[in-house]
Amino acid sequence: xxxxxxxxxxxxRGLRRSPGFAIAAIVLLxxxxxxxxxxxxxxxxxxxxxxxxxxxxxxxxxxxxxADQFDIxxxxxxxxxxxxxxxxxxxxxxxxxxxxxxxxxxxxWIGALAVTSGFFRTLGITxxxxxxxxxxxxRPGGPQAIVLTDGLWRRAFGARPxxxxxxxxxxxxxxIVTGVLPAGFWFPQPADAPADAYVPLRFLGTFDDRGANxxxxxxxxxxxxxxQAESESALVTENFLRTSPRYxxxxxxxLTFSSYQEWLSNxxxxxxxxxxxxxxxxxxxxxxxSNLAGLLMARLANRSREIGVRxxxxxxxxxxxxxxxxxxxxxxxxxxxxxxxCAAWLVEGLLALMPFPSLPVPGGVHLNQPVLWFxxxxxxxxxxxxxxxxxxxxxxxxxxxxxKSGGLQSGQRQRARSVLVASQVALSVTLSISAALLIESLxxxxxxxxxxxxxxxxxxxxxxxxxxxxxxxxxxxxxxALLERLRALPGVQRAAAVSTLPFTGPxxxxxQREGHPEQSVGGMEIRRVTPEYFEAMGARILRGRxxxxxxxRGAAPVILVSQSVATLWWGNASPVGDRVVIGMFxxxxxxxxxxxxxxxxxxxxxxxNLKEAFRPTVYVPAVQWxxxxxxxVLRGNFSRDFVEQLRRAVNDIDPRQRVExxxxxxxxxxxxxxxxRFDAWVFGIFAGVALALMAVGIYGLxxxxxxxxxxxxxxxxxxxxxxxxxxxxALRQGLAPVVFGLIAGLAGALAAARLLESLLFKVRPSxxxxxVFVSALALWVGLLASIIPARRAAAVDPLTALRSE
Numbered sequence: 001x002x003x004x005x006x007x008x009x010x011x012x013r014g015l016r017r018s019p020g021f022a023i024a025a026i027v028l029l030x031x032x033x034x035x036x037x038x039x040x041x042x043x044x045x046x047x048x049x050x051x052x053x054x055x056x057x058x059x060x061x062x063x064x065x066x067a068d069q070f071d072i073x074x075x076x077x078x079x080x081x082x083x084x085x086x087x088x089x090x091x092x093x094x095x096x097x098x099x100x101x102x103x104x105x106x107x108x109w110i111g112a113l114a115v116t117s118g119f120f121r122t123l124g125i126t127x128x129x130x131x132x133x134x135x136x137x138x139r140p141g142g143p144q145a146i147v148l149t150d151g152l153w154r155r156a157f158g159a160r161p162x163x164x165x166x167x168x169x170x171x172x173x174x175x176i177v178t179g180v181l182p183a184g185f186w187f188p189q190p191a192d193a194p195a196d197a198y199v200p201l202r203f204l205g206t207f208d209d210r211g212a213n214x215x216x217x218x219x220x221x222x223x224x225x226x227x228q229a230e231s232e233s234a235l236v237t238e239n240f241l242r243t244s245p246r247y248x249x250x251x252x253x254x255l256t257f258s259s260y261q262e263w264l265s266n267x268x269x270x271x272x273x274x275x276x277x278x279x280x281x282x283x284x285x286x287x288x289x290s291n292l293a294g295l296l297m298a299r300l301a302n303r304s305r306e307i308g309v310r311x312x313x314x315x316x317x318x319x320x321x322x323x324x325x326x327x328x329x330x331x332x333x334x335x336x337x338x339x340x341x342c343a344a345w346l347v348e349g350l351l352a353l354m355p356f357p358s359l360p361v362p363g364g365v366h367l368n369q370p371v372l373w374f375x376x377x378x379x380x381x382x383x384x385x386x387x388x389x390x391x392x393x394x395x396x397x398x399x400x401x402x403x404k405s406g407g408l409q410s411g412q413r414q415r416a417r418s419v420l421v422a423s424q425v426a427l428s429v430t431l432s433i434s435a436a437l438l439i440e441s442l443x444x445x446x447x448x449x450x451x452x453x454x455x456x457x458x459x460x461x462x463x464x465x466x467x468x469x470x471x472x473x474x475x476x477x478x479x480x481a482l483l484e485r486l487r488a489l490p491g492v493q494r495a496a497a498v499s500t501l502p503f504t505g506p507x508x509x510x511x512q513r514e515g516h517p518e519q520s521v522g523g524m525e526i527r528r529v530t531p532e533y534f535e536a537m538g539a540r541i542l543r544g545r546x547x548x549x550x551x552x553r554g555a556a557p558v559i560l561v562s563q564s565v566a567t568l569w570w571g572n573a574s575p576v577g578d579r580v581v582i583g584m585f586x587x588x589x590x591x592x593x594x595x596x597x598x599x600x601x602x603x604x605x606x607x608x609n610l611k612e613a614f615r616p617t618v619y620v621p622a623v624q625w626x627x628x629x630x631x632x633v634l635r636g637n638f639s640r641d642f643v644e645q646l647r648r649a650v651n652d653i654d655p656r657q658r659v660e661x662x663x664x665x666x667x668x669x670x671x672x673x674x675x676x677r678f679d680a681w682v683f684g685i686f687a688g689v690a691l692a693l694m695a696v697g698i699y700g701l702x703x704x705x706x707x708x709x710x711x712x713x714x715x716x717x718x719x720x721x722x723x724x725x726x727x728x729x730a731l732r733q734g735l736a737p738v739v740f741g742l743i744a745g746l747a748g749a750l751a752a753a754r755l756l757e758s759l760l761f762k763v764r765p766s767x768x769x770x771x772v773f774v775s776a777l778a779l780w781v782g783l784l785a786s787i788i789p790a791r792r793a794a795a796v797d798p799l800t801a802l803r804s805e
C-alpha cells in the first residue's frame with residue numbers, strides 16, 4: 001500500500017508538471033464521456049429503463065391498425081374486446097375538449113381524457129378513493145361521472161376525503177365524482193395538454209365512432225405472449241369481416257398487437273432517432289479516443305529515457321503496468337467527473353432541441369445510478385485501453401537504445417500515430433457526410449411547395465363555448481360578428497376561418513363522386529371555410545370560382561375540390577358542374593349530407609407535415625356545415641402588441657370566449673420540421689467537433705514528427721535541400737494519413753448512409769454532392785492543419801540543427 005500511495009503521488013506530480021497535456025486529456029475525456037453519457041441518459045430513459053409503472057407491464061399491449069400504427073374504429077375495438085381470447089381485459093380512450101370546472105364562482109379549464117369502463121383495471125391501477133366508471137356510466141344517456149387526478153383533487157377540492165359522491169359542475173352540467181387516482185399515477189399525455197380528469201367515453205354512433213380515431217389498450221392473460229396473441233389475430237380478423245362493417249379500408253388486414261412499452265418508445269420514429277444519435281456520438285467518442293491515444297504516445301516518447309532507466313533498474317512489466325494504470329486512472333477520474341458535469345448540461349440542451357414535446361418516460365429524464373455506472377465503465381475502459389498501449393511499447397524497448405537515444409522505436413510509434421490520425425479522418429468523414437445528407441434533406445424540406453403563402457399569416461383557435469353548443473344559428477352569428485371585428489384590427493388585410501389548419505391534424509370522412517361508386521376516397525380531407533379563406537392563405541383558384549357570401553345556409557350546397565381530387569377523378573377534364581357526396585363510400589351512404597355541386601378547383605395544400613404528399617381535399621362553406629369551433633387566419637402587417645389587441649377584440653364580442661394557440665404560420669411550419677432540424681443540427685455539431693479534433697490530430701502528428709526529425713531536416717538542408725522541398729515533404733507527410741483516412745471514410749459513409757435513409761427527404765444516401773463537398777472540406781482541413789508545422793520545418797536553420805546534434 002505504501003508503494004501504491006507513492007505511485008499515486010508520482011502520477012499526480014507528473015500531471016502537475018505537464019499541465020498542457022493534463023488539460024488536453026481531460027477535455028478530450030470530458031467531451032467523449034460527456035456526450036455519450038448525455039445521449040445514453042435519454043436512451044436509457046426511453047428504451048432501456050425499468051418497465052412502466054403498472055403491475056405486470058409486460059402484459060400491456062396496444063392494438064393498432066396496420067403497420068403505420070393508426071388508431072382504430074369503435075366497431076373494431078368492440079369486436080376484438082369481445083372475441084380475442086388472449087385478452088384479459090381491454091379499454092379504449094380518446095382525447096376530448098377542455099372542460100370548464102366551476103369552482104368558487106370562477107371557471108378553471110382542465111384537460112380531460114375520455115375512457116371506457118375498465119380503463120384503470122386494464123392498467124392495473126386502483127383509485128385511492130372511490131372507484132372507476134361502471135358500464136352504465138359509459139352508456140349514452142347514463143349518469144355523468146368524473147375521476148379526478150390527485151393534483152386536481154388537491155387543487156380544486158381541497159383534498160377533501162368526502163369528495164366521492166359530490167357534484168362537480170363542468171360546462172354547465174353536473175358530474176358525480178366517482179374516484180380519485182393515486183398521487184403517482186402516470187399515463188402518457190402531450191406536455192401541453194395533460195389530463196387533469198377522466199370522463200366516460202360514450203359511443204353515440206356519430207362520425208367520430210366510425211372513423212379510425214379511437215385508441216385501444218389491452219392486457220394479455222397470464223402466460224400469453226405477443227406471438228401467441230398475434231397468431232390469434234388472423235382468425236379474429238376473418239370473423240370480424242363476416243360482420244360486414246359498413247366501412248373498412250381496402251385491403252383490410254386486421255389489428256396488430258404491440259407491446260405497449262415498445263409502442264410508446266417508437267412514437268414518431270423516436271427509437272430510430274435515438275439509436276442513430278447514439279451511433280453518431282459513439283463515433284465522436286472514438287475520434288476523441290484516437291486523439292487521446294496520440295497525446296499519450298507523444299508523452300510516452302518524451303518519457304523514453306525515464307522508462308529505460310526504470311527497466312535498467314529492474315522494473316517488471318506488472319510494476320510498469322501499475323504505474324501506467326494509476327496515471328491514467330487519475331486522468332480517467334478527472335475526465336469522468338468533468339464528463340458527468342458536461343452530461344448534466346448536455347441532457348438539458350438535447351431535451352430542449354428534441355422534436356418530441358414530451359417523451360414517454362414516467363418521472364422524466366435525468367442522470368441516475370445506471371447512467372453513473374455507464375460513465376464509470378466508459379472511463380475505466382478507456383483507462384485500461386490507454387494503459388496497456390504504453391506497457392506494450394515499453395516491453396519491446398531495448399534498454400541500451402532507450403538510454404542512448406532517449407527514444408523507443410520512434411519509427412513504429414510514428415506509424416502508429418499515422419494510423420490513429422487516418423482513423424480520425426475516416427470517422428470524421430463518415431460523420432460529416434451523414435451530417436451533410438441530413439442538412440441537404442432539411443434544405444429540400446424547407447423548399448417544398450406548401451400550396452399557400454405563409455408570410456404574414458397569424459392563426460388562432462376559438463373553441464365553441466358551452467352556451468353555443470348545439471345552437472348552430474347562434475354560433476354562426478358569433479362567427480360573423482368576430483369576423484367583422486377581426487377585419488377592423490390595425491394591420492389586418494384579410495381575415496377568414498377554417499375548421500382545420502394545415503399542420504394541425506387530419507379531418508377526414510369518406511367521399512364519393514356522385515353516380516360513380518368506383519370513385520371513392522375513404523379518408524377524404526374535409527375543410528369548412530369562410531369565403532375569404534383562400535385569399536387570406538394566398539392559395540390559388542385554378543378553375544371556376546371560390547366561395548362567396550351568396551353561398552349561405554339557404555343556398556344550393558356547393559363544394560371546391562383540390563387539384564389532386566380533380567386529377568384523380570376527372571383527369572384532364574374540368575370537374576366544375578359535377579357533384580360530390582360527402583359521407584358516401586363505394587355506394588354506401590354514411591351520412592345525410594346532400595350532393596354538392598363543384599364550383600371550383602383549388603391548388604393542393606400540405607396537411608400534416610412537409611414530407612407527406614398532397615392529400616385529396618374538399619372544401620365546403622362554413623355556413624353550410626355546423627362546426628365545433630374554428631381556426632382563424634389573419635394576413636397583414638402586425639405590431640408587437642397584436643396578440644393583446646386580438647384578445648381584446650374577442651373579449652369585445654364575448655368575454656367568456658377563449659382564445660388559444662396564437663401562432664404565426666411560420667411557427668407552425670417550423671414545428672413540422674423540428675425532427676429534421678434536430679437531426680441536422682446535432683449531426684452537424686458532432687461533425688464540426690469531429691473535424692476540429694481531426695485537425696488537432698493532424699497538427700499534433702506533424703508537429704511531433706518534425707520535432708523528432710529536426711536534425712534530419714537540418715542535415716538535408718545542409719546538403720542542398722531547398723525550403724520548398726522540405727515544405728513539400730512535410731505537407732506530404734501530413735496529408736498522407738488524410739488521404740488514406742478519406743478513402744476509408746467514404747466507404748464507411750456509404751454504409752452508414754443506408755441507416756439514415758428513413759430520415760432523408762428527396763436525398764439519396766449516395767448523393768454525390770455531399771461526398772464531394774465533405775471530401776474537399778476534409779482535404780482543406782488537413783492542409784490547414786499541416787501548413788503551420790510544415791512551414792516551421794521549412795524554416796529550420798541547418799547550422800542550429802547540426803550544432804544541437
